[in-house]
Amino acid sequence: MASVFSKIISKEIPCFKIAENQDFIAFLDINPNSLGHTLCVPKIEVDNFLDLEKKSYDKLMSFSRNVALAIKQVVPCKRIGMSLIGLEVPHVHVHLIPISNMEDMQFIKKIKLNHNKFDSLAKEINSVYTLSNSI
Numbered sequence: 001m002a003s004v005f006s007k008i009i010s011k012e013i014p015c016f017k018i019a020e021n022q023d024f025i026a027f028l029d030i031n032p033n034s035l036g037h038t039l040c041v042p043k044i045e046v047d048n049f050l051d052l053e054k055k056s057y058d059k060l061m062s063f064s065r066n067v068a069l070a071i072k073q074v075v076p077c078k079r080i081g082m083s084l085i086g087l088e089v090p091h092v093h094v095h096l097i098p099i100s101n102m103e104d105m106q107f108i109k110k111i112k113l114n115h116n117k118f119d120s121l122a123k124e125i126n127s128v129y130t131l132s133n134s135i
């Protein structure tokens with residue numbers, strides 16, 4: 001069965017999209033640790049990042065860096081934390097989490113956002129990403 005992220009990639013289910021290219025998509029995490037918590041996902045459905053081809057892994061990291069730079073311009077934070085977990089969704093994804101303290105990296109403290117806030121935040125980060133990566 002296709003993963004929930006493959007269903008997002010095929011547009012079967014919606015997401016708050018931040019960035020997309022031929023190989024990857026980035027969208028806001030639906031249950032965020034902090035404002036701007038984003039997932040960067042390869043379109044190829046692989047469970048564990050260690051099973052990605054080295055070239056795909058390198059490209060995923062490069063894509064995630066560009067997305068993180070855009071998030072950092074929009075969301076006030078000390079830095080962007082990065083985490084690869086995959087215990088819930090067996091489809092490689094890089095968590096990019098704007099953090100101001102260590103608790104923001106723990107997947108216990110969650111924030112609630114309404115649809116309009118998710119939507120406006122995604123659009124704002126997407127604009128910065130598009131501008132920075134248009135050449």
Ligand code: AMP
Binds near residue numbers: 029031087088
């Ligand atoms: P993990 O697999 O443990 O790295 O966690 C999966 C992450 O995916 C969690 O932070 C979820 O909130 C997030 N998630 C699950 N379904 C969706 C969805 N439909 N849209 C956005 N994020 C999701």
